[in-house]
Amino acid sequence: MTEFVWRLPSRGDGRRADPGLRGRGGFGPPTPPLETTDVRAGRFGPFDDLAQIVDAAELNGFDGVLAPYDPLGEESWIVAAAALRATRYTRVTVEFQPAFGTPVYAAKISATLQRHSAGRLNWRLAVDTDDAEARTRGDRVAGDERYDRAAEFLTVARGVWNENEVGAAGFAGTGFDYAGRHYDVIDGGFRGILSGLAFPAVHLSGTSSAALALSAAHGDVHLFAEQTDGIAPAVAELGERAAAESRRVRVGLELPIIARETEDEAWARVHRQWDELDRPGTAADHALGDGRWAGFDAFGYDQRIGLVGSYEQVAQQLSAYQAAGVRTFVLSGHPNIEEIHRAGEHLLFLAGPAGRTLTTTQELTA
Numbered sequence: 001m002t003e004f005v006w007r008l009p010s011r012g013d014g015r016r017a018d019p020g021l022r023g024r025g026g027f028g029p030p031t032p033p034l035e036t037t038d039v040r041a042g043r044f045g046p047f048d049d050l051a052q053i054v055d056a057a058e059l060n061g062f063d064g065v066l067a068p069y070d071p072l073g074e075e076s077w078i079v080a081a082a083a084l085r086a087t088r089y090t091r092v093t094v095e096f097q098p099a100f101g102t103p104v105y106a107a108k109i110s111a112t113l114q115r116h117s118a119g120r121l122n123w124r125l126a127v128d129t130d131d132a133e134a135r136t137r138g139d140r141v142a143g144d145e146r147y148d149r150a151a152e153f154l155t156v157a158r159g160v161w162n163e164n165e166v167g168a169a170g171f172a173g174t175g176f177d178y179a180g181r182h183y184d185v186i187d188g189g190f191r192g193i194l195s196g197l198a199f200p201a202v203h204l205s206g207t208s209s210a211a212l213a214l215s216a217a218h219g220d221v222h223l224f225a226e227q228t229d230g231i232a233p234a235v236a237e238l239g240e241r242a243a244a245e246s247r248r249v250r251v252g253l254e255l256p257i258i259a260r261e262t263e264d265e266a267w268a269r270v271h272r273q274w275d276e277l278d279r280p281g282t283a284a285d286h287a288l289g290d291g292r293w294a295g296f297d298a299f300g301y302d303q304r305i306g307l308v309g310s311y312e313q314v315a316q317q318l319s320a321y322q323a324a325g326v327r328t329f330v331l332s333g334h335p336n337i338e339e340i341h342r343a344g345e346h347l348l349f350l351a352g353p354a355g356r357t358l359t360t361t362q363e364l365t366a
Contacts, residue, residue, distance in 0.1 A: 002322055002352040005064040006057045006340055007332040010073030015335050017273035019300030025049040053336045054083045060344020064091035066330055069126040071133050084117040093122035097129050098149055099139040103156040111194040124203035125150055147210040152180045154218040160188040161199050168192030207234045215249050216241035221328055223252040226305040252328030253321055256296040256306030259314040259347055266308050291317050315350035
């Protein structure tokens with residue numbers, strides 16, 4: 001079954017094209033005081049907007065949400081924990097960089113989150129981060145060595161994790177030992193309430209040789225960003241590398257979207273946002289055909305290329321990606337609550353009807 005995930009905002013939200021002017025969630029410029037009928041101070045905090053986005057994703061049938069790693073935004077672990085607490089069915093992916101802490105500590109936090117969410121936590125490792133940003137948090141590991149460290153991180157995390165229940169025995173581990181370049185563990189392993197839980201599905205990304213090698217050996221899902229000439233070569237290379245490891249890795253794709261009732265309405269939205277930024281050229285200069293548009297980075301998205309068109313057109317393009325082997329989509333759009341409702345009501349049942357539309361028998365039963 002194709003999986004649809006919504007990427008949560010990490011620095012506020014809003015309608016403006018410039019992400020720095022999006023004031024929902026306590027980010028953006030200060031808003032002038034307003035007279036309201038609710039005189040209770042502090043009844044609506046910055047996190048409430050994000051909570052509504054999470055609720056909208058679950059109510060509209062998304063399979064999961066992604067709490068992205070953002071050094072200048074909300075802490076992804078806190079967002080993920082809150083999302084798990086606020087939902088019943090939605091899977092939550094927490095993105096973090098391996099220098100966050102030791103793999104044993106990350107695994108222990110995750111074991112507790114798995115216990116309290118019936119196993120709905122995923123991991124996404126942000127391996128290839130900006131060099132300057134890494135130095136601000138004291139991380140001196142650079143280049144492909146980051147991927148070597150990530151491989152050790154995942155090896156240790158899986159090593160101390162016990163999916164079968166193991167009885168408690170004081171401070172004793174379960175005999176996991178590891179001596180690597182970045183981590184050393186002696187008699188590691190979880191027991192008692194931290195055992196008997198499913199290990200989080202591991203999501204990875206990147207198109208470099210080191211990134212694909214890491215996914216082939218350790219990843220469960222590999223997320224690509226759309227490229228001008230498509231992702232087929234990178235997907236093929238990933239498949240070959242995974243086969244050499246006797247593994248299969250699920251292929252995912254990250255896409256910003258602007259979908260409306262008609263194609264003209266969708267493109268009108270693009271042109272309005274582009275004109276608001278007062279950038280050189282026109283939005284049409286970045287059209288790639290087939291509804292693909294290479295200007296989303298101007299609106300603050302991490303991905304440059306996404307989809308624009310009517311609901312039917314965007315669904316057709318998503319179906320084409322599915323036919324090419326994509327099984328997980330991470331969608332995004334702003335303002336988030338409004339775009340989630342549009343996607344849930346008009347797009348998902350077209351792009352992924354399995355499990356999202358009722359059969360006649362189900363309708364009669366309901």
